[in-house]
Amino acid sequence: MPNSTAAMLVIGDEILSGRTRDSNMNHLAKALTDAGIDLKQARVVSDDHDAIVAAVRDLSATYDDVFTSGGIGPTHDDITAEAVAAAFDTPVGIRADARALLQDHYDRMGTTLNDARLRMARIPEGADLIDNPVSVAPGFTLRNVHVMAGVPAVFEAMVASVVSKLAHGAPLISDNWRVMRGEGDVAEPLSRLADSFPALSIGSYPFQKNGIYGTNIVIRGQNADQVNAAMTQLKALFPA
């Protein structure tokens, strides 16, 4: 069975202006790789209704699962819930179960559940809630789109919960070999090796540090025997 495919959609002006450095993409990429799900594309769009709707429609039609990050807080620029609902022509409103979670949380904190905070209970019709063990306000899954918070601690907790529920493919196995030669010297033998193992992904990553330079070669695939066979040939091509 081939692995299932996924895309990520990061929502936020602050990433595109350079004010904030996104860290959720790298976290999700590692979590999906470990779970045997192929992350095929990532996109960053601004806090713009039409941009979010267009990206959600495109990605959800193309990949098995879509993971979004950002735009589900209490402020006026948090518009992800409406936009994801609009992408599927689904009504969205304050939902009783989400409201109860927030009410209970703010009661315990002695804080008022005002209109702004209540925005975090906007959930599209038919969506399943995603648990938020960090700060309570839930994410949600609508069809194949998993809508999660942008705050890294919350995003990471939600990813753990969603990924554990998805059907797992074979996790990707990877191995690497360090060659003390430049990328231009290893490219030709490496290309022939890649041709003999079409099911594997063979990547090369040059490094240069303290006057020493070389290439890290990474072999990735779902079949451990094939990865091992390719590594054996690689080590024979470039002995330590």
Next chain:
Amino acid sequence: MPNSTAAMLVIGDEILSGRTRDSNMNHLAKALTDAGIDLKQARVVSDDHDAIVAAVRDLSATYDDVFTSGGIGPTHDDITAEAVAAAFDTPVGIRADARALLQDHYDRMGTTLNDARLRMARIPEGADLIDNPVSVAPGFTLRNVHVMAGVPAVFEAMVASVVSKLAHGAPLISDNWRVMRGEGDVAEPLSRLADSFPALSIGSYPFQKNGIYGTNIVIRGQNADQVNAAMTQLKALFPA
């Protein structure tokens, strides 16, 4: 004159597998913001011909400029030049001026310009070269697509060269104010402030550190008087 718009396309399996953390997006975002160019979207795709072609076509038709990062080295998985050429139905081959740059560089290094290294002279017909002051192998601009290296030092040098040549819009001015209250408390007044300044972008970014929590509020716009007026109102709403 409205600012010109841009998109970024990051090309590389290593980003989507989580092996490498992209840093070029944040660098480009800051450089474009400083130059008054609006980065509207960023995408990450794998080293896959069809995925690169589709993304280049879509982004170059939608935005004024597209900046790509990655896939122009000497190895078999460096396929960006062919894919960008294919996106515009343009022939691609070893170009004499790019070859001469490489030949000269490797002659000085006492290294052979082998077939793999020669791949770095593949330039689509009609493209302009982008100077690489770090490691010589050039990038190129084809129509509105600027094709640059993934290695951060090279990417950054190429961005500086390309961005300085593009027509500049008004640079974005930004100012920020730290409020020692939660996002849920500032959301409503902030939303009214945003309504009174439709030309400005007003964002809020919660923080929590060592038991202290609050919200950073950032006001961005092209008109300094408007940014200042909004800041004055903001400080009146939330005095220090």
